[in-house]
Amino acid sequence: MFDVLIIGGGVSGMSCALVLGSAKNKTFVTDKKIGIFTHQKNSSLQEAIFYNAYGITPGKLGSELLTESTQDLATTYPHITQIPNEKVMKVEGSYPEFTVVTNKNSYKT
Numbered sequence: 001m002f003d004v005l006i007i008g009g010g011v012s013g014m015s016c017a018l019v020l021g022s023a024k025n026k027t028f029v030t031d032k033k034i035g036i037f038t039h040q041k042n043s044s045l046q047e048a049i050f051y052n053a054y055g056i057t058p059g060k061l062g063s064e065l066l067t068e069s070t071q072d073l074a075t076t077y078p079h080i081t082q083i084p085n086e087k088v089m090k091v092e093g094s095y096p097e098f099t100v101v102t103n104k105n106s107y108k109t
């Protein structure tokens with residue numbers, strides 16, 4: 001049972017996880033169970049090479065950033081549950097209860 005389930009381990013998903021992770025001591029996040037499906041196979045970043053991004057060494061591969069992002073999240077905010085190697089097939093239900101069905105499991109929110 002999760003309070004938040006983030007779908008996708010690209011820039012948007014990982015940024016969301018980092019923001020929620022960094023807010024762990026705030027009242028709106030305390031005691032919340034947060035997970036992210038860190039599927040990265042289809043990220044646009046897989047094909048990217050960075051030459052003009054502030055703070056990123058020119059020539060850095062997007063695929064490297066993707067790998068590093070999950071490692072950094074695990075190190076910095078280990079209370080965020082990473083769910084690797086699962087693709088979301090459908091989201092069922094309506095607010096406030098949803099079921100997220102992947103190719104391997106299903107998760108309640």
Ligand SMILES: Cc1cc2nc3c(=O)[nH]c(=O)nc-3n(C[C@H](O)[C@H](O)[C@H](O)COP(=O)(O)OP(=O)(O)OC[C@H]3O[C@@H](n4cnc5c(N)ncnc54)[C@H](O)[C@@H]3O)c2cc1C
Pocket residue numbers: 007008009010011012013037038039040041042043044045046047048049050051052053062086087088089
């Ligand atoms: C060739 C190229 C070069 C680029 N260069 C730059 C650059 O230099 N600087 C820059 O800022 N931007 C660059 N971009 C753009 C950058 O890649 C995108 O802006 C960024 O990836 C968008 O992030 P996103 O999280 O929205 O989408 P994505 O990174 O595409 O992430 C979506 C994630 O969701 C996952 N996903 C999809 N379907 C499912 C599912 N059913 N279940 C679970 N997970 C799923 C995917 O695997 C993926 O990891 C480049 C893009 C390309 C293609």
